[in-house]
Amino acid sequence: MAYCFSRPRIFFYSLRFKNIDSKFDEMRKEMNLRFDRLCETIISLNQSTYITLIDFMTLKGIFTKEEREFLVREIGRLSKYVAINPLKPEEARFILEVMKEIREKDPKEIDICKLDKFWK
Secondary structure (H helix, E strand, C coil), X not given: CCCCCCHHHHHHHHXXXXXXXXXXXXXXXXXHHHHHHHXXXXXXXXXXXXXXXXXXXXXXXXXXXXXXXXXHHHHHHHHHHHHHCCCCHHHHHHHHHHHHHHXXXXXXXXXXXXHHHHHC
């Protein structure tokens, strides 16, 4: 037995699929918007964390005011770069390792080579 579609029925299904496609497009746009907001929030949190760390180290006399201003500008610049080019997992692990070292060690014991690589 052949199953035949009448013209109105085909039009109905076609219209239904268009509606479903448009709903998926709306959902995709909403997800992209939410993801962009999440990325901006993470970048802002990251930037705030670094600035707080630099401010603290400046208060302790590790950085001069000029060094602090330079580092804060660099953090702003690097934050824009991270938004364009996200980190690879191994880069994120390295940064976490360096941040742990900064938190746990005396500032004079921190490996300068790691910090240099960290900023690159």
